[in-house]
Amino acid sequence: MNVRLLRMVALLVACASTACAQGSMAAPSPAFAKVEAAPEPMSDGAPGGMSAPPPPPAPAQPSRTPSTPTSMPAKRAPGPDKDASGAEQAGEVASPRAPMLIYTADLTLAVYDVGPSLAKVEDLAKQVGGYLARRDDRAITIRVPARRFDEAVQRIEGFGDVLHRNVVAEDVTEEFRDLEVRLKTLHAVRDRLEQLLQKAQKVEESVAIERELERVTGELDRIQGRMKFLHDKATFSTITVTFSPRHTEDVQKPTFRLPVPWLNQLGLGRLLSL
């Protein structure tokens, strides 16, 4: 009797421990599971993996990818998108990424000779990997890689006496992230509309969906354009240099006058004063 009871208890414990063991493998919080899983698509590069949104349209993602301009540099510019989206997916606060800053500098320099100074700034732009954006008689605007912005400004300041200096760093991180989110949402909307268009039965439905599809596509283009613009502005900083010619001392053309007083008494004025 005892032996039989002991055997039954042992069997229950064994079953319980087995269940517990299985439970410990599968039971952790969903968040933890997702954090663990997130790196997988990064490592194997599978498109539409863990970082992709889970809704039903997801399986069609790989075939749609080529039609969307995913190669836009702006998407990569601000930071690690996939990590961020993975973190968001896991319900965590996204880790802060580097701010997206647009640097602009306006300098006014006093120089004696404007022409050569303009040429020096233009040469500098080429030396640091930038380019000339605009040039006129007195001012020049160059674009330089953002990472060499400080160096370029410092070197330009050596070209003359700095009369005015205005450096602005505009933080467009927030705007860029908003655009990213809207871009992602609009992609999803467009995909959904395309699917609906395929399933549409009536002409009126097709027309309405196409109209909406056109609107969404237009909005996508606008957002992508803005993102490209911001990316370009952040990648290449803008430096405008205005040269103010330093006036040399005005040397009057010397008037040669003999020290002969009566020479100052010529003319009709004196003669006719009777």
Place this chain on the structure above:
Amino acid sequence: MKRTTTALLTTLLLAVGLAGCGRPFLPATPPGFVDLGDRYGKKEYRAATPDGAVIGVRAFENEPKGDLAFWTRVLENRMRETGGYALLEKRAVKAGALEGTLLRFGHDEGKDPHLYHLAVIVDDAHVFLIEAGGPRAQIERFAPQIEWSIRNFRAK
């Protein structure tokens, strides 16, 4: 006898003194002009017509000593600097035995065109200026008289 000698010496000294203080030139007052006397100093002569044409003669020391070309150029430059005078003509003139240069300028006094003639005559001691000016119509009308006055000018 002594009185006579003293009187002669006194007269001579006075004559020399007066000559030294007077004009170093003999002006020639042309017909139509009247001599305005010595009210402009002892080294300046002026004559005028009733209608505004004026002739004037002045004498200055030739210091710094220059020749006719030098002084002509100086006057030409100075009139150019003065502004408002346009050189119309430049030519050589004779004043007795002396050589001179006549510069003719046009000038607008207000709305009325005027003419200004400036003749420079140079000797070792002096620079003589003969000026003639006035409204263009008057100066053109009296041009022969002005030319005559220059020709008959005599340095002492």
